[in-house]
Amino acid sequence: MDYKNKKVLVIGMAKSGVSSAALLCRLGADVTIYDVKKREDLPKDLLHELDGFSYRDMLGQDPMDKIPEMDILVLSPGVPLGLPFIRRAYELGKQVIAEIELGFAVSKADFIAITGTNGKTTTTALTGEIFKNAGISTHVLGNIGVPITQEAMQTAPGDVVVAETAALQLDTIESYRPRESAILNITEDHLDRYGTMENYIAAKAKIFKNQTPKDYCVLNFDNDIVRELEPQIKAKVVWFSVSTVPPNGAYVKDGVICFSLDGKELDIMPAEELRIPGRHNLENALAATALACLYGISAEVIANTLRTFPGVEHRIEFVRTVNGVTFINDSKGTNPDATLNAIRAMVRPTVLILGGYDKKSDFVPLYQAFTPMIKAVIVLGDTAGKLIEAAENCGYQNYIRANGFEDAVLKAYSIADEGDNVLLSPACASWDMFRNFEERGRIFKEIVNGL
Structure with a gap:
């Protein structure tokens, strides 16, 4: 999409909102920024990334009257969709998209998207490390701390974006289509926003919404909710499991991490050599192994990374x-x-x-x-x-x-x-x-x- 001269309202001035506004300014859009907080109430230097750009400031104001003249609304993760001016935008047929949707539209890289209630950050960081160790130009972005919009223009064909993708980011996607997706698990969380588990599950399931039979979706065989999503998926489903040997996917057999696809089995390494502790981290490692194998990365690179990856800050x-x-x-x-x-x-x-x-x-x-x-x-x-x-x-x-x-x-x-x-x-x-x-x-x- 050509964003030049499009009137865009960017909602929510945390890291992803500021990065979205900066990206849109670079693309020649007519940008307005909004947050419920006034400029003086935002963290110091938060808007520093916008220095030198021309944009309109509606911080701390009600943007309702400006909605009719907008072409696009870009929402930061967690912005409530029920806000009156967002409902008005929908009524007027305005395009309302997520920050990850904007980043995906601008990026030239292949996307590996990872979601789940728990384990997203560790699996995203581990998968990114495997891809980097394979010599692939890799950008580890999304909910892990670096917005996709921050590096979208820096990506090139042949690059890979490994994206931690939370439910709150998936709420307003349109064409977001990862080449590979993974759902690690779904358990009770964020009911303060979604109200019911059914709504929360539906938000997570949007990660494979636009995938086709040319793509892959990696699912946790051991999580009942995740396993039951299979009939909805158009992509080729590949499993991971710590308790059984699925027909296609990553698993542990006789103490060895293995991956199989279409009848061909590959030994990766002994499971006891995995550096990060706990059964849940074995699950994370199996998901990362499946994603890497599907991209054609060698068992040697995967094994060396699993043996040396130390984990992520704030995770055990x-x-x-x-x-x-x-x-x-x-x-x-x-x-x-x-x-x-x-x-x-x-x-x-x-x-x-x-x-x-x-x-x-x-x-x-x-x-x-x-x-x-x-x-x-x-x-x-x-x-x-x-x-x-x-x-x-x-x-x-x-x-x-x-x-x-x-x-x-x-x-x-x-x-x-x-x-x-x-x-x-x-x-x-x-x-x-x-x-x-x-x-x-x-x-x-x-x-x-x-x-």
Whole structure:
């Protein structure tokens, strides 16, 4: 699409919105930026990327009256579709697209798109590392922290974009079509936005909406919800599984990670040599293996990367051992299922820090699935009361309520014995106390490093 002289309203001035506005300015569009916050209320230097460009500023204003003159609305992830001026845009037949849609339209690269409730960032980073190690010009973008629009114009034919793609980014796609897609898992999350699991699943399923039989879709055979999506998919379905050997896909057989396609089986490496710990990370590695094999990357490159990839910050990240107590940062544990993955990776007695912003999750299954390794729980944040109620409903009494984040870390340290872990894996979003889970994880590490 030619964006020159098109009147575009970019909604939401976080990283992806600013990058979208900058890209559109470079493409010659007539750009207006909007955020509910006024300019002085936005983080300092956030709009620095727009310096030198000509654009209209509607920060902190109501854009309703400007909607009739707009050609396109570009939405940042998480912008509610029910806002009155967005509903008006739909009524007037305006084009309403996601930031990833804009980036995809401008990019010249092949797209490898990865979604799922948990494991997206680790799998995206790992897949990107495999592709880079294969000598492919690779851009690791999307929900992982670098907007697709930020590098879209820098891509060339033959490049690959490995894109972490969240449900919130898929809501308003139109032609977004990855050459390969993957759905890692779907469990309860974001019900504060979607209301029902059916709506959340439908949002995730949009990742394969525009794929054709020439494309591939990699699915988790072990996740019931994901497996049941197969009949909707036009792309060729390839599976990954830690529990069985699917007809096409990545799996573990006799302790070896393997990949098969159309009857041809390829051994990759012994599963025990995978560097990142936990069953969930074995799943992530199998998904990455399938995506890489489908692109023609050699078993040797894949194996070398799986043996050396150290993991991603804020995902079961070792921080420090103090007086025999090991601190682990899993701030990315923003829902109960993610926290369960972290719990299952613990092999020593563990004090668990839980709590944060309420995404309407049910915490009872979390307590019911505790392993004997969880010796105590520290609760805090908006969900503290809800976490205590769930604990008592499950007969779990070994909890302590903290007065703030630092107090939670100090309380956890005070009751941990030599040889124990203190695990930050809150099972909640961070927005009640922090800008994002990254800030929460960094502050956790600052507190621990100050002990």
